[in-house]
Amino acid sequence: MFKIPFLDLPPLRSAAGTVRLPGSKSISNRVLLLAGLSEGTTAVHDLLDSDDTAVMLASLKTLGCQLKTDHAGVLHLTGIGGRLQTRQAQLFLGNAGTAMRPLTAALALLAATQGGEFELSGVPRMHERPIADLVDALRLLGCQIECLGNEGYPPLKLTGPSPLKLDEPVKVRGDVSSQFLTALLLALPLVATQQDVVIEVVGELISKPYIHITLALLERFGIQVQREGWQRFTIPAGSRYRSPGDLHVEGDASSASYFIALGAIAASDEPLRIEGVGQASLQGDVRFAEAAQAMGAIVASGPNWLEVRRGAWPLRGIDLDCNHIPDAAMTLALMALYADGPTTLRNIASWRVKETDRLSAMATELRKLGAEVEEGPDWLRVQPLRDWRAASIHTYDDHRMAMCFSLAAFNGLLSDRSPQRVKHHPDPAAIRGELQTKDRAVPVRILDPQCVAKTFPDYFETLFGVVEARSEDIPVITIDGPTASGKGTLADQVAHALGYVILDSGSLYRACALAAHRGEVDLDDGEAVAAVGANLNLSFKNGHVWLDEEDISEDLRREATGLMASQVAAHPAVRAALNQLQLDFRRLPGLVADGRDMGTDVFPDAGLKVFLTASAATRAERRHKQLISKGISANIEGLRQDLEARDARDKNRAASPLHPAADAKMLDNSAQSIEESTQRVLAWWAQTRPFAVQR
Ligand SMILES: O=C(O)C1=C[C@@H](OP(=O)(O)O)[C@@H](O)[C@H](O)C1
Numbered sequence: 277m278f279k280i281p282f283l284d285l286p287p288l289r290s291a292a293g294t295v296r297l298p299g300s301k302s303i304s305n306r307v308l309l310l311a312g313l314s315e316g317t318t319a320v321h322d323l324l325d326s327d328d329t330a331v332m333l334a335s336l337k338t339l340g341c342q343l344k345t346d347h348a349g350v351l352h353l354t355g356i357g358g359r360l361q362t363r364q365a366q367l368f369l370g371n372a373g374t375a376m377r378p379l380t381a382a383l384a385l386l387a388a389t390q391g392g393e394f395e396l397s398g399v400p401r402m403h404e405r406p407i408a409d410l411v412d413a414l415r416l417l418g419c420q421i422e423c424l425g426n427e428g429y430p431p432l433k434l435t436g437p438s439p440l441k442l443d444e445p446v447k448v449r450g451d452v453s454s455q456f457l458t459a460l461l462l463a464l465p466l467v468a469t470q471q472d473v474v475i476e477v478v479g480e481l482i483s484k485p486y487i488h489i490t491l492a493l494l495e496r497f498g499i500q501v502q503r504e505g506w507q508r509f510t511i512p513a514g515s516r517y518r519s520p521g522d523l524h525v526e527g528d529a530s531s532a533s534y535f536i537a538l539g540a541i542a543a544s545d546e547p548l549r550i551e552g553v554g555q556a557s558l559q560g561d562v563r564f565a566e567a568a569q570a571m572g573a574i575v576a577s578g579p580n581w582l583e584v585r586r587g588a589w590p591l592r593g594i595d596l597d598c599n600h601i602p603d604a605a606m607t608l609a610l611m612a613l614y615a616d617g618p619t620t621l622r623n624i625a626s627w628r629v630k631e632t633d634r635l636s637a638m639a640t641e642l643r644k645l646g647a648e649v650e651e652g653p654d655w656l657r658v659q660p661l662r663d664w665r666a667a668s669i670h671t672y673d674d675h676r677m678a679m680c681f682s683l684a685a686f687n688g689l690l691s692d693r694s695p696q697r698v699k700h701h702p703d704p705a706a707i708r709g710e711l712q713t714k715d716r717a718v719p720v721r722i723l724d725p726q727c728v729a730k731t732f733p734d735y736f737e738t739l740f741g742v743v744e745a746r747s748e749d750i751p752v753i754t755i756d757g758p759t760a761s762g763k764g765t766l767a768d769q770v771a772h773a774l775g776y777v778i779l780d781s782g783s784l785y786r787a788c789a790l791a792a793h794r795g796e797v798d799l800d801d802g803e804a805v806a807a808v809g810a811n812l813n814l815s816f817k818n819g820h821v822w823l824d825e826e827d828i829s830e831d832l833r834r835e836a837t838g839l840m841a842s843q844v845a846a847h848p849a850v851r852a853a854l855n856q857l858q859l860d861f862r863r864l865p866g867l868v869a870d871g872r873d874m875g876t877d878v879f880p881d882a883g884l885k886v887f888l889t890a891s892a893a894t895r896a897e898r899r900h901k902q903l904i905s906k907g908i909s910a911n912i913e914g915l916r917q918d919l920e921a922r923d924a925r926d927k928n929r930a931a932s933p934l935h936p937a938a939d940a941k942m943l944d945n946s947a948q949s950i951e952e953s954t955q956r957v958l959a960w961w962a963q964t965r966p967f968a969v970q971r
C-alpha cells in the first residue's frame with residue numbers, strides 16, 4: 277500500500293495481463309457476521325483483508341468469537357451461537373457501513389433479549405452517515421437505542437433487556453440505504469425462534485441487488501427468507517443460523533469496475549483478464565460490465581472471470597439509471613471523459629451519504645481536470661474531455677474517489693488532436709498534431725492514496741501490474757555523488773516519500789558477480805556473466821538489496837564480493853547487460869536512481885538530477901561512526917585521507933569520471949540532517965511538477 281501524502285501517476289498508455297480481485301467487501305462482512313452469530317466453526321476462504329473487514333473482525337473478537345487464520349490464509353471463525361459472551365463493549369467501526377448497520381441491528385436485538393450495553397462508533401464521517409431509518413425500525417420493535425451525538429446518526433448506545441414486539445411487521449424505509457433492510461434481515465433470525473418475523477419496506481427500496489446478496493448468504497447459513505417483491509420479507513419461525521462449514525468469498529465486483537473500465541479504455545490489443553467475478557457472481561455490481569459494454573467495451577465472461585478490451589473508441593456517452601450499481605457507477609463518471617458525447621448518470625442520490633458526498637466530490641474533482649460537469653440532486657452529467665489539465669485530486673477519504681481518478685491517467689490517449697482524431701482528418705497539419713500528442717499527456721496526482729485501504733489496499737500495486745507507460749513518461753530522479761556522501765540514504769528517503777522504485781546502481785555489479793558465482797559461472801566468461809546480469813531479479817527496499825526472495829545485503833558488503841565485482845565489471849558485455857538492467861528499473865510510478873553516472877550517462881533525461889557532496893571530513897566522520905557501530909575500529913584521519921585519494925581518482929579517471937551533469941542541482945549535505953536534504957530534494961522535485969501547490 278502507498279502510505280504517502282500523494283501518489284503521482286504519470287501518463288499511462290495501455291493495459292494488458294491478468295488481475296486477481298480481492299474478496300468482496302459486501303460478502304466478506306455479511307459472512308463474518310453470520311458466522312459470528314452461528315454455532316460452530318466456519319472456514320472462510322479468500323476473505324477480503326481491508327479496513328472494512330478489520331473493524332468487523334475486531335468487533336467479533338471483542339464479542340467473544342474465536343478467530344484463527346491457518347497457514348493457507350483461511351480464517352476459522354467460531355461463532356457465539358446467538359448467546360452473548362460479553363454484555364458490555366465499545367466497538368469502533370471505522371467507516372464501514374456493512375459493519376455499522378448490521379452490528380447495530382444484531383446487538384440491539386441481543387441486548388434486548390439477553391441484556392447488555394454496547395456503544396458503536398466510527399470515524400467522523402461515519403457519524404454523518406444516516407442511520408435513523410434503522411434506529412426507528414429497531415425502536416418500534418422495542419429495542420433501546422440512544423444516539424450519543426446527533427439524533428439519527430452514530431455513535432449509538434444499545435441497551436437492554438427490553439421486551440420486543442414481534443407480532444407486528446417490522447417497518448423499515450429503504451430509500452436512503454438498502455443496508456438498513458440488510459441489517460434487519462441478517463439480525464432478525466436471532467429472535468425468529470417462536471414465530472415468523474415479517475419485515476415491510478416502506479417506500480421505494482434502493483440498491484436492490486445488495487438484498488440479493490443478503491438473502492443468498494442467509495440461505496447458505498440455513499435461513500430461507502420468503503420474499504414478496506421488494507416490499508415484504510418473512511423470516512420463518514424456528515430460524516437458526518447453521519454454519520455451512522466452508523465458504524468461499526468471491527472477488528469484489530465493485531473493485532472489478534476499475535479494471536473493466538481500464539480494459540475499455542486501454543486494452544487495445546489483448547483483453548485485460550479479471551479473475552474472481554463473472555457470470556456466476558452473487559453481486560449486482562457485475563452488471564457494471566453491461567454499462568461498460570454500452571459505452572463500447574468488448575466483454576467476454578465465464579463463471580468467475582471477465583475479459584475486457586477496447587471496442588468503440590472514443591467510448592460512447594450513455595444515459596443510465598444507476599440505482600442498481602451505486603458504487604460501480606462512480607467509475608462511469610471517469611469513463612465519460614473518454615466518450616464521444618455526454619454521459620448522464622441518474623438515480624444516484626445515495627452517493628450523497630456514502631464515504632463523502634460523492635456527487636459533489638466527483639463534480640468538483642472532474643472539473644479540476646478541466647471537465648464540464650453538471651450536478652443535480654440525484655444525477656450527474658459529464659461531458660467528454662480533450663483538453664486535460666494536470667490536477668491534484670482530493671480523495672475525501674473515499675477509496676472509490678482514489679481508484680476512479682487513477683483512470684484519468686490515460687488522458688494522453690484522447691487529448692486534443694490525438695492519433696484517433698488524426699485518422700479521421702489525415703491532413704499534414706493534423707499529422708503534425710499527432711506528433712505533439714506526446715506533450716499533451718498530463719500526470720494525475722492522487723492525494724492520500726492510502727484511503728483505498730477501505731476495500732482494496734493493494735489497488736495501485738495491482739494497477740501498476742497491468743498498465744504501461746512510455747519509458748520517457750516515467751519520472752526519474754538521479755542522485756549521484758562521491759563515496760560516503762549519503763546518497764543511498766537520501767535516495768531511500770526520497771523514493772519512500774514519493775512511492776518510487778529505487779535503483780542502487782552501485783550494488784548491481786556486486787549482485788551480478790554474486791549471482792554468477794553462486795550459479796558456478798566462470799567469472800572470466802563475459803558473455804556468460806552478462807546473461808546472468810541481464811536476468812537478475814533485484815529489488816531495493818529500505819536500504820536492503822533483494823535477489824529474488826532473498827535479502828543479499830550482507831553478502832554484497834563482503835570483501836570477496838567486491839573483488840568478484842571488479843573482475844566482472846571489466847567485461848564490456850557485462851557493462852552493456854547491466855546498463856539495460858538499470859534502464860529496466862524505470863518502472864511505475866517513478867524511479868530514484870543513486871550512483872555515480874546516473875544523471876550523466878544512464879538517465880540523461882531525468883526530471884531532476886542531484887549531485888550530492890559533503891566535505892571529506894564529514895564523510896570520514898560518518899564512515900567512522902558506521903564502522904564503530906559495527907565494532908570495527910578505525911582512524912578518522914586515515915579514513916579522510918583515503919576518501920580524498922579516492923575522490924581524486926574518481927574525478928580524474930579516463931572512463932566516466934565522476935562529475936555532476938551539466939543540469940544537476942548541487943547539494944552539499946555536510947551541515948544537513950538527512951531529513952533536511954530529503955526535504956530539499958523533494959522541494960526541487962515539486963518545482964518540476966505541473967501541479968499547483970497542494971492545499
Ligand atoms: O449492502 C451492502 O453491502 C452495500 C450496499 C450499498 O449501500 P446502499 O444500500 O446504502 O446504497 C453499497 O453502496 C455499499 O457499498 C455496500
Ligand SMILES: C=C(OP(=O)(O)O)C(=O)O
Nearest residue numbers: 371372373374603630631
Ligand atoms: C458505500 C460504500 O461503503 P459502505 O459499505 O461503508 O456503505 C462503498 O464501499 O462504496
